[in-house]
Amino acid sequence: MSAINTALACAAFFFVADLVYAIDHYLVHHDRERYRVTHGRHHRRYNGKKDAAQLDAYELSTYGSAAIMTIAITSVLSLTTGNPGFLLGAVLKFAHTLLFHWYQHRWWGEVPLRQQHLDAPKRSWLMASARYHAFHHSHPDDRIFTYAESWAGFDRILELLHPWLVRFTVDRAAHVRTVQGARVQAVSRGRLGQ
């Protein structure tokens, strides 16, 4: 029973951490200033020719910081509940993030990623593959969301929630303007048609 509890706590934390990663990834893609200063660097790097290590200092700092935070919080959860599964889940998530990125960076080579013309992934509800994530690097703002690291279903849910969720992002004004602009254009086209 205790092993089952540990496994359940581990899986539950892994799932929650992956959800938080997916939401934060969505948010940083809807915050131009934060994207420019932080995450955009990651995309710029992988869209050029390979000229450096797989993970640079910024990436290690980002993944390391997330790991330190989750390990700190889950260690207290494990201490106070007596269930080591929470801490194990955080460690596993960190290992998964590192391995996932190392693996998917194999698309990073002499030919820049965009010139490899990767096909757009299907709108899957299954696991997010490394290729799914590689496509995200070359097409960061594609209409098919590819923010998830483990379960692609998070992206499908984000796509469904996007019209409502975007209002809570930093770039909400730009998105609302875009939607309103599209409406105005549609109305104008309708009038011209009449």
Place this chain on the structure above:
Amino acid sequence: MNWLGLRTAALLGAILGAILGGVAYSAALARGWDAPYLVGIAMGFGVMLASPDRSGMRGLLIAAGAVWAAAIVQTRVGPHASAGLFGFHATLTPSRTASFAGCALVAFVLARTSARRNASVRAAGS
């Protein structure tokens, strides 16, 4: 170094606070006063005084550290010393849970801020 707003000075402040808070909590436990929040207060103040900027992430880290420091102290002194860290969860009565939650809360509130006037919020990636 400035991961999560935890600059070297803030880290030293946290370590010094943990030592002073640990000594104070040990002394309190020896007199029958279970006050883990003393560790949270000392660590929080140590970080607040040493930090030039504000960071919520740093507050969370110090809160977790304060709970661990207080739990380690009670494995050495007081009525729960025999429980050890693995048996810590079994010693948590509702009032002790509240005391440890208070320890985390006070550490978070103090460590996320800075004693300096007009301290800026740490920007992500800096």
